[in-house]
Each structure stands twice: as structure tokens, then as C-alpha cells.
Amino acid sequence: MNGFLAIVRRDLRLAFRQGLDSLMVVAFFVIAVVLFPFGVGPQPNTLARIAPGVIWVAALLASMLSLERLFQTDYEDGSLELLALQPVALEITVMAKVTVHWLTTGLPLIVAAPLLGVLMNLPEDGYMPLMIALTLGTPTLSLIGAIGAALILGSRRGGILLSLLVLPLYIPVLIFGVSAVDVVIGGFSAKPQLLILSGLLVGALPLCPWAGAAAVRQGLE
Amino acid sequence: MFHRFANPARFLRFAAVIQPWIAGLTVLLFAVGLYLGLLASPADYQQGETVRMMYVHVPSAWMALFCYTGMAISCGVALIWKHPLADLAAKATAPVGASFTFLALVTGSLWGKPMWGAWWVWDARLTSMLVLFFLYLGYMALNNAFDDPGRGSKASSILALVGFVNVPIIKFSVDWWNTLHQPASVVKMGGPAIHASILSPLLVMGVAFTTYYLWVLLIRIRREVTANKVRALQMRQASRGEQ
Numbered sequence: 001m002n003g004f005l006a007i008v009r010r011d012l013r014l015a016f017r018q019g020l021d022s023l024m025v026v027a028f029f030v031i032a033v034v035l036f037p038f039g040v041g042p043q044p045n046t047l048a049r050i051a052p053g054v055i056w057v058a059a060l061l062a063s064m065l066s067l068e069r070l071f072q073t074d075y076e077d078g079s080l081e082l083l084a085l086q087p088v089a090l091e092i093t094v095m096a097k098v099t100v101h102w103l104t105t106g107l108p109l110i111v112a113a114p115l116l117g118v119l120m121n122l123p124e125d126g127y128m129p130l131m132i133a134l135t136l137g138t139p140t141l142s143l144i145g146a147i148g149a150a151l152i153l154g155s156r157r158g159g160i161l162l163s164l165l166v167l168p169l170y171i172p173v174l175i176f177g178v179s180a181v182d183v184v185i186g187g188f189s190a191k192p193q194l195l196i197l198s199g200l201l202v203g204a205l206p207l208c209p210w211a212g213a214a215a216v217r218q219g220l221e
Numbered sequence: 222m223f224h225r226f227a228n229p230a231r232f233l234r235f236a237a238v239i240q241p242w243i244a245g246l247t248v249l250l251f252a253v254g255l256y257l258g259l260l261a262s263p264a265d266y267q268q269g270e271t272v273r274m275m276y277v278h279v280p281s282a283w284m285a286l287f288c289y290t291g292m293a294i295s296c297g298v299a300l301i302w303k304h305p306l307a308d309l310a311a312k313a314t315a316p317v318g319a320s321f322t323f324l325a326l327v328t329g330s331l332w333g334k335p336m337w338g339a340w341w342v343w344d345a346r347l348t349s350m351l352v353l354f355f356l357y358l359g360y361m362a363l364n365n366a367f368d369d370p371g372r373g374s375k376a377s378s379i380l381a382l383v384g385f386v387n388v389p390i391i392k393f394s395v396d397w398w399n400t401l402h403q404p405a406s407v408v409k410m411g412g413p414a415i416h417a418s419i420l421s422p423l424l425v426m427g428v429a430f431t432t433y434y435l436w437v438l439l440i441r442i443r444r445e446v447t448a449n450k451v452r453a454l455q456m457r458q459a460s461r462g463e464q
Contacts (some may be wrong), residue, residue, distance in 0.1 A: 004446070026307075130386065147379070148380075151363060151376045152376075154367065154372065155363070156366055156367070157366070158366075161366050164355070164358060164359045164362055165359045165363060167355070168356055169384070179231070205401045211383050215376065218375040218376060219372075219376070221372070221375075
């Protein structure tokens, strides 16, 4: 646990000293969503219909864009090898890095989401399920993304490759995240969708750090 | 048996013996299957002649899933036991599986136009096959993304296993998603069981596709082994040139 907290503290400090990086993710999120009223036209009904999907897709892309930083900088300056050598299981290190990734990208996205809901004319009932679904879904995105981020270490053209690897795996989260909001707007309970999102998270929590650590290990060979 | 053929030289001898047999069997099965499917079997009372699309479409969809399963198992074996041929088998399977997936998508689309009136429907099956296609592409892209081929095969093996965990999740989730958005708008195989006159050519074609896959797999593995040998010889020559 000490090792876990030490890595979380170190990476958070690094993130704060780099300052604008995590704000950039939120800026991307907002701008990507704002493009849609220009693209599909500003009719309130159309916007309300597509709002949950657009917000979720933008959150997905924003979370993916910041994945490359997850291991890449540590890999390049060699500190990832030192992190792998320390007497803490590599799985814990990966888990700590995922936690920091969520704190610096997932959490700002959740905070920014209601604002985007207003811009996209999201029906009032939709806010609560959107926030809950994002809270349950974005950690899963960070967890799955960590595997992809570890797999591309040392490859050519990593960023583009990362999107090809990770986006297909994000689809289940997207489907249930959007449908949780849609059913509540339609007047039903979102409990099944939210339970499945929690299930995905609970499944990803032990499995993804494990696979991610295996990927980091082969990346360091 | 399993570790016996870990030796590439022994495998190559074995492959050279069985390959012509598998090739002959494939040609024979395709001849029988196509005759039964295109000429001997009746046209569907509702779908007419277009039902014959099924004899290509369904086996290629089976093979798409079969190849991914085979690939994931090979990747697991390669990671756990460092079995040299499992690596090659997974690498050789990926493009074949991707082609089967593509074939299933294309024939499905051609079949969908006259039956559903649309080239593409966001139905559970179609979507999960599309995701499967992307998983194949990701595997192949990652395999080629490293200067060191050993790194590529290890990284992509992990990806194949991760993707395999996701395949049933995708299937379930899109079922859910579909029932919420557009329930029962899709022709389903349920209801009346398939009549034997249609089922038997389908099964023959399924076996033909499988033997065809084995045939191509053998060719591709032999090619990979040879390419590895050539690379090793070139490396040796290069290092000798330096001295």
C-alpha cells in the first residue's frame, strides 16, 4: 500500500507540475462536443436526442488521447525500469498509474460533463444517470487503456496504433453508458445498465492491471 | 504430441506429408458442397435463390470466430510455454481470420440488401463481427509495429488474449443495446428448424471451409519458418561481413 501511495503521489506531483496537460484533456472534451451543434444544426430536439451519445464518445476520445502519457514518458527516461525493479508488484505500480490517469482525466471529465449537458440541451432527467454512468465507466476506460498504453511501448507510430487497439475494447462501456442515460430520459430505470457498468468495472479492476503488468514486462525486455 | 511438434524441422516434415491430402480433401469438399448448395438444394420459399448466399456466409462467420479462438489459444500457448510454432500459427491465422470476417461481412451485406432492404443494419451480430474485424486489424498492426519481430509477437499475443475476453462481452452488450433500440426487426434463424436439404450442404461447406483454413495455415506456417531461416542466414552473413 505504501508503494502504491508513493507512486500515486509522485505521478500526481508530476501531473501538477506539468500543469496544463490535464486541462488540455478537458478542453478537447469541450471542443469536441461543441463541434456537434455546428455539424448537425442547433435544433434543440436533435441535440437533446444525440446529447448522451456525443458526450460519451467525446469522453472516450479524450480519455484515449491522454493514454499515451501513461507509460511513455517514464519509458523514455528509464524510470519505468526502476519502477519495475522496486520491491512492489508491477501490478500495483500499474494500478497506481491507472489511478492517477483517472484522477487527472476521468475526474475532470465528470466535472465538465454537466456543463456540456447544458450546451447540448440534455433533458433534465439525464444528468443524474450521466454522472453516475461516467463515474462507473471512466475508471474502466482508464483500466482497459492501460493495457493498450503498455503494449505500444517502443513501437513505431504508437498514438495511432493505440486508438486501433483500445477503441474496439471501449465499445461495451460506450453502449451501456449511453443506454443508461437514454432509458432514464425515456422514463425507465437505468438500474440494469448501471449494474452492468459496475460489473465491467469490477471485472476490469483485477484483470487489467494484471494484463497491463504483463504488457509492461514484455515492453521492458 | 503437443511438444513433439514444437520442433520446426519435425513439423515441416509432417506438414509436407499431410498438406497434399488436406488440399485434395478441400477441393473435393468444395466441389460437393457447391454442387449441393448451388444446384441440388431447393430455393427458399420466402427468400428465393438468395438463400444460397448462406452457404458462403454462415461458414465464413463460423470460421471468423473459430480462427479468433484458435489464435487466442495459440497466443496463450506461445506466452506460457514459449512454443515456437504456436507463435507462428497465431501470426499465420490472423490475416486468414480477418479475411473470413471480411467475407462474412461482405456476403452478409449483399444478402441484407435484397432481404432487409439495407446494406448495413446496426444489429447485434453485424456489430460484433465488425468489432471482431477491428480486433484482427489491431492484432496485425501491433504485430508489425516493432522493429524486433519477437517484441511484436509477444505484445500482440497479450492483445489477442485481452480481445478474447471481450468477445462474449461485446456479443451480450449489443444484444441488450439492440433490444432497447430496435427490437425484432431482424430475420432470425430461430423459428422453424432448418430442413435437412439445406442443412447438409451447409455442413459440408462448413467442413470445406475448415479444411481450407488448415491448408492455408500449413502453407503460411511453412512460409514463416522459411522466412525466419532466411532472416537468420542474412543476420549471420551480415555479422560475418563485419569481422
